[in-house]
Amino acid sequence: MNSLFAYSKSYQYVFALLFLIPLIGISQYTDVINSNRPGVSVSAYAVGKNVVQAEMGLFYEQRDHTILNTESNIWGTDVSLRYGLLFERLELNYEGTFQDQKITFLNFDLEGKRRDFSRNRLGLKYLIYDPFKNPEANKPNLYSWRANHKFQFKNLLPAVSLYGGANFVLGDNPFYIGEPTISYRGMIATQSRLTPRFVLITNTAYDRISTDDPELSYTISLSHAFRNPKWSVFVEHQGIDSDRYSDVLIRGGIAHLLKENLQFDFNMGASLKNTPTRIFFGIGGSYRMDFHKDSLKPIEDQEADQNGGAIDKKAMKKKKKDKKSKGSGAEDVNLGPSKKQLKKLKKAEKKKKKESSEIDF
Template sequence: MKKVVFIFLMLIATVVQAQFTESLSSDRPGQALSVNMVGKNVFQTQAGIDFFDSTSYFYPNSFFRYGFSEKFEINSGFILSGVRFENDLESFTIGARYLLSNLDRKSKSSVQLSYDFGAVNKNTQLTYIYGNSFSEKLWYTVNLGINIGDTFEVNNAMYVLNLTYALNHKMGLFIESFGTFLNSTSPLNFDAGYYYLLNNNVQLDVLIGENNGLFFGAGVTWRIPPKSKKLK
């Protein structure tokens, strides 16, 4: 399975043309992956911490993204766990995201492939991402993923349904449902939250949700644009 991931990354790394987007595109807050790429020569960090009331565990997490083009990026992330912000490595992934198409002015689709070296059972996850807008202020994102073990068995599948509303050009609200199906089914999980753009390259966020008990989270997204682009 590791060879499959490596070949995939090498094939799509040949995509080289891109444009720079004025405002950052973050996977935070929430569970849904964004359908958008970060942009050519853009490095972006998405960091946060979640707290689960049922276990009193903290889950510090960071996700790093680098864009080779408007259509292709590589990414990597980790999740830690513990009662004192550290201890166990829950997940360590390396992957890539590719923009499949701009279906029309309102919708896009992309695909994310990643391999988790840190999970108890090493696995590959392939996720299809679809985004569409009802209006300039209201849009939704759908994630459908499949989790495959190193011996090519299907471990599970996941879904995320995210609805986001922009209050203005700096802040917005979201609500989403997420869970798993196929080999194991999770109860209906959900979360909701708020994001605020300090400027085009820095975003803050908070959320609250239900996943076998209440959980809370907060984080920041920080984008480093190409040198030719100035912070606004």
């Protein structure tokens, strides 16, 4: 099996550079669309219960193989349909890529065409660990802007999700000749919010399990949100290793949030090897239909620290003392002078009359 890491030192430098580039954060359910586009990496978080999300795009690729001496022009479309199933942490996901490849065999001056699904899979993703689950441990610092925006080592602790799914090869697919109709895929996805503007996502997948050519792959994605949060950019590195196909890819792109439920994006990338050489770009968008409703929890089922924390035994006694010291609550109503105030006013008035009646010689 060809090794992913058997490429030249220059490629290793490119790979290392990805870790030095500043890299957007995604929480569980949000009021704003949360898309996996324009990259191929998958977020650790689900879209949220009863949220339906469609992510679609068009792409073009130029692919040349120096050993086989072939040239290919590829047009295609990819789609991802995501649904928050049963509860917040679980997501049902369909991913499909349909492409039309025109291939020229230069040695024989022949042309051929391949047209079918290069990706057709259905799976479930479940969030098993969320470092932001406890809001008390992640409260912002109200006295320091810098403390909230600087990098902290605790931010490296990622959210983790597990993915399990199946690939489907229907009919005589020219991209997967002789493969079984169903094969399987497993993946671990992590997501670390390094700062409020920077996020690191990693995917490690073992694909096409139960076929003669299983595939191991990894993806590292670094994203950054601009000062205007409607704009964001990303850079992504992907490695693929199997007996059927191995490659090292790098891609980047930009996304713009047009509305809270609509996003447009652009991406481009290339391979770091020449067997084959790949150059590609694409445009797309994501749209969300939100049917999410917060579930109500009976008060007897809630924990003591929810909804403001546990109740102190002496809480009511303290309130009574405060009530005496602070007044009855009618201080803002003008009820006229009290008896003591009236006596003082009478004395002051008598004194004033007495002084005014004395004769000054």
